[in-house]
Amino acid sequence: MPAFLNNVFVTEEEAKLHNSDLSMQRGYAVFDFFRTVNTKPLFEEDHLNRFFHSANDMHLSVTKSREELKQIIDALIEQSQLKEAGIRLMLTGGYAADTYHLAEPNLLITCKPVKTSTQELFEKGSSAITYNHQRELPHIKSINYLMAVWLQPLLKEKGSDDVLYHHNGIVTEFPRANVFAVINHVLVTPASNILRGITRKYVLEQAGSFIKTEERDIKVEELYHASEIFLTSTTKRVIPVLRLNDVIVAKGTPGPVASALWEMFMKMEQNI
Amino acid sequence: MPAFLNNVFVTEEEAKLHNSDLSMQRGYAVFDFFRTVNTKPLFEEDHLNRFFHSANDMHLSVTKSREELKQIIDALIEQSQLKEAGIRLMLTGGYAADTYHLAEPNLLITCKPVKTSTQELFEKGSSAITYNHQRELPHIKSINYLMAVWLQPLLKEKGSDDVLYHHNGIVTEFPRANVFAVINHVLVTPASNILRGITRKYVLEQAGSFIKTEERDIKVEELYHASEIFLTSTTKRVIPVLRLNDVIVAKGTPGPVASALWEMFMKMEQNI
Numbered sequence: 001m002p003a004f005l006n007n008v009f010v011t012e013e014e015a016k017l018h019n020s021d022l023s024m025q026r027g028y029a030v031f032d033f034f035r036t037v038n039t040k041p042l043f044e045e046d047h048l049n050r051f052f053h054s055a056n057d058m059h060l061s062v063t064k065s066r067e068e069l070k071q072i073i074d075a076l077i078e079q080s081q082l083k084e085a086g087i088r089l090m091l092t093g094g095y096a097a098d099t100y101h102l103a104e105p106n107l108l109i110t111c112k113p114v115k116t117s118t119q120e121l122f123e124k125g126s127s128a129i130t131y132n133h134q135r136e137l138p139h140i141k142s143i144n145y146l147m148a149v150w151l152q153p154l155l156k157e158k159g160s161d162d163v164l165y166h167h168n169g170i171v172t173e174f175p176r177a178n179v180f181a182v183i184n185h186v187l188v189t190p191a192s193n194i195l196r197g198i199t200r201k202y203v204l205e206q207a208g209s210f211i212k213t214e215e216r217d218i219k220v221e222e223l224y225h226a227s228e229i230f231l232t233s234t235t236k237r238v239i240p241v242l243r244l245n246d247v248i249v250a251k252g253t254p255g256p257v258a259s260a261l262w263e264m265f266m267k268m269e270q271n272i
Numbered sequence: 273m274p275a276f277l278n279n280v281f282v283t284e285e286e287a288k289l290h291n292s293d294l295s296m297q298r299g300y301a302v303f304d305f306f307r308t309v310n311t312k313p314l315f316e317e318d319h320l321n322r323f324f325h326s327a328n329d330m331h332l333s334v335t336k337s338r339e340e341l342k343q344i345i346d347a348l349i350e351q352s353q354l355k356e357a358g359i360r361l362m363l364t365g366g367y368a369a370d371t372y373h374l375a376e377p378n379l380l381i382t383c384k385p386v387k388t389s390t391q392e393l394f395e396k397g398s399s400a401i402t403y404n405h406q407r408e409l410p411h412i413k414s415i416n417y418l419m420a421v422w423l424q425p426l427l428k429e430k431g432s433d434d435v436l437y438h439h440n441g442i443v444t445e446f447p448r449a450n451v452f453a454v455i456n457h458v459l460v461t462p463a464s465n466i467l468r469g470i471t472r473k474y475v476l477e478q479a480g481s482f483i484k485t486e487e488r489d490i491k492v493e494e495l496y497h498a499s500e501i502f503l504t505s506t507t508k509r510v511i512p513v514l515r516l517n518d519v520i521v522a523k524g525t526p527g528p529v530a531s532a533l534w535e536m537f538m539k540m541e542q543n544i
Contacts (some may be wrong), residue, residue, distance in 0.1 A: 018287065019288065
């Protein structure tokens, strides 16, 4: 598979960074990730907007213009010959001579096969445990997933698919997905201390046509009285959460709001 | 300079990792760092103890035994021909096919020239601003320095050398150093939510011979009434903090406790 490193196209195998890079020395880098549908990038403008915002908020200058990035991405998609690809843009703190202070950023773009959720996965749904944790600089898509990876053995032990973070009782997000719930016939999603997902944005727009939506603080306890809980992400689209901390959510089957959104999503993709 | 990657000695230039490594994908890796004095590793056993603890607490298996690591380190020191070297051991979450789940760890050891503090730097001292932040999994020496690097432009703006973290008013640590203060003739240092530095340990042992020491919670306000504040780290040894948030600490010159510890440290190194 093809990749792009700073100024040159390379093979995926050549997409390496030297250990002096601040991503490896200090976990300091931002990224964004989106996918193609039938060779066409999905929500590319939104993802590029967020990538530039993340970089700026992390004091990193994107070394290419928006137009240059789009041309590189198009070239990678073509070289890959993939219809459904995952594009990952990463910008790091650079090769720091003193292993600590910000240097000239390294830009790395990869293009690889991507797996998305299926109708079967939608029907089966997902399970989650809650965990008190607030991500650092949550509005920035940084590479800091320390807690998420660290919790993997606990998830395995609990037989749970994922972890839903809350901050002192206020629900925030999954490590790689946003959360929605239907409470008293209103579709609610957390308003603050989260990464604003692009799928979250699309779902809020679409859902507005058939249900009242609200971005607000949600207490963990409220979720136990929700008629639906679901998550949204680039690769998973919309997936119902059917078990939370060993409690079955509503009837334990996908609800009408998630189902309607899933249908809308699939139709939109079929028309690309 | 020589390095060691998984099973082979490589040059520093070859010490690269593929972008699928969890250090770059998810900021997931542990490390430790120590130095040599006249070709001899300083506090090597303590640093290896901490490295193994960090790895274990991060669910990572060190791929070499303690004895093997020591042999590799000795070989690197010899190959480097450096009298004063910095040794960095890093163990990452490995090359993750799905870019998320823990894989076979990658081990990378580098050996490079290191700069240590001088008598001039000791006399000049250091300055710091305080900042409310709690590092995630603080007892583990992970590569998560997101906040520390992110704050660099603010430090520059404030004309401050470093940031001293506190957690809701309770002092913890510097990003790369521990903090001590002399308050009411007692040498105090934070007890919890910190990384337990090896220099911190040595200083506590040495100071015990001439001053009462205590590990306890310290409020930020207490620091303004301290007769001395200083930091300890592997490369800096003992450095007085002479300015905190624009307030001059005591008389603004190195105090007797820091000076005595600096002298003891330098003497110890001369006898290695």
